[in-house]
Amino acid sequence: MTDKPKLFGTNGIRGIPGKDYTLEFIIEISQAIGTFFKKGPILVGYDGRNSSPTLAKAVVSGLLSVGLDVYEAGLVPTPALQFAVRTLNYNGGVMVTASHNPPQYNGVKVMGADGVEVSRQQETQIENIYYTRRFKEADWKTVGEAYSETKAIQTYIQGISKQIDADAIKRRSFKIVVDTGNGAQGVAAPYLLEELGCKVISLNGQVDGDFPGRGAEPTPETLKDLGEAVKATGADLGVGYDGDGDRSVFCDEKGVVHWGDRTGALLTDHILSKNPGGKVVTTVSTSSVIDYVAEKHGSKVLRTKVGSVDVSRAMIEKKAVFGLEENGGCCYAPHISTRDGAMTTALMLSFLAKQRRPLSKLLTSLPSYYQRKEKVECPPDKVRTAMKTLESKATGRVERTDGLKIWSGKKSWILIRPSGTEPVIRVFGEAESKAELAKLFDKYLPVLKKVC
Ligand code: MG
16 A cells, blocks of 8 residues: 555644545545444544534444444543543544644544554554455444443543542642643543642633634643743642643743653653653653653663654553653553543642652752754655765764664764654754754754755
8 A cells, every 4th residue: 555645644644624634534534443443332532623523423424334333422632532442441442633733633543442542553454444445344234323421531530540649649739720722631630630639720721622722732832821820829830731631731830831851751750769660661852861860760761753652552562651752741551551631740749749849949850951953844855865864974873763863972962853744854952061962963954954
């Protein structure tokens, strides 16, 4: 099937409905998904996007038409659907979502019986079924039946509560500002936090497919209001989620919003203190601060390609306890090896409950590295030459897990990686000193710009 375009991107099938794909396509890809699963029941859920209920109906139709029974969970965060698939014994799940993308986008994610996104190989199998139209056939007697699943959110909240010392958190009566960004965590996270005895102040709490508050992506730039609200209310912590609630970005008590590699390093420390020697999985682009923390506990950090599916699948294969990305996606294996914004928040509270110092102080205990991000526009036909040229100029250790990661000494590196979604090559570097970082960029960036 190499001549046919790939349908699955970094994280499921995505695009603008009505422009990039038709409703018919969603029905047919769902027939392919149903044929791949062979048997039901399958759990279907959706995020708060305007097109989600319509697309979910098409998914349900496609699955029923190939003879599988379907349960509809309605509006749920992606991690709630994933946890419910595994815990309530479904044979698979389909989530209608475009995660943090702008409001006009939507798509589907496919989960196996373990609740984790299907592997890259399984995505190709589904694509092959779709392109060869080898759909399982069901006649009027064998079409599936549709039911509703009303326990997904309750099951999810209870599952998270079981993983932490809820009493220790309750004793601290934390005040927390929660910015669900009009996204799907609005139906779960605030309720979990109230159960944990927190005083919850909600921002952009109403689920709204236009994401009018601050858009669907949580970053230090989009979470400025969260920082202000934390300062104004004297809260202990702030947290912002993405549109489907699997990523969480934290804000300290001073109103400063931090990227996920630094807060993730504190969580790594917390989790490894209870699981010494446990394995941690992250991507090639995450800061070396994770390695610094893991070394303290005699643990190994395994690195994958950029993409949460790669992190989750590597966690399962290597029996890792924790997985993380710098964008705020964290996976805690004792709960489920997929990204989960609410589980991560509960872990952060669990960590803070054991500390006497506030989050801003705890973050200063980590080593600081200088980082720089660039992107260079590069037409698809020049990408190969660009990467080959860079490789020929590379001095020092080179890793090829995803693009080229070129090391200079033990702690400085530059990662040059073609984007999976745009005609650009991403360049990301980290070093212990400003001068060392500049040296890396001065050496490789002009080479790249010249070829592209
Ligand atoms: Mg997401």
